[in-house]
Amino acid sequence: MSQLTYLFRSAPHGSAAGREGVDALLAASAYCEDISVIFIGDGVYQLLQGQQPAGILSKDYAPMLKLFDLYDIEQVYVCRSSLAERGLAQADLVIDVEMLDRDQLKAKLQQADKLLSF
Secondary structure, eight states: OOOEEEEEOSOTTSSSHHHHHHHHHHHHTTTOSOEEEEEOGGGGGGGBTTOOGGGGTOOOOHHHHTTTTTTTOOEEEEEHHHHHHTTOOGGGBSSOOEEEOHHHHHHHHHHOSEEEEO
16 A cells, blocks of 8 residues: 555544554555655644543543554654644643654655645
């Protein structure tokens, strides 16, 4: 199977897109070994620790992000400038990710055979 890239661009819990994206990502990992995950823009909020979505009657799917290692999803990237623009740092995130600048992320996106955006 070809290389899949999952791009998370939207904030969590405002819609089901983030949760559905993570579900699709974990399911695809059973069939594809070459998966990249990129968090950019408001998508970096998907990675934020300490979210309490129960207050808005939404499911907390952040624990599912911690399953990436178990599912052999190792290529996980976040936009360095997106974090900085939002006053966030690596320590604020629920999982370890590789921080890349915009040019490096652009190169990763160009390498993608299939791109799924959430």
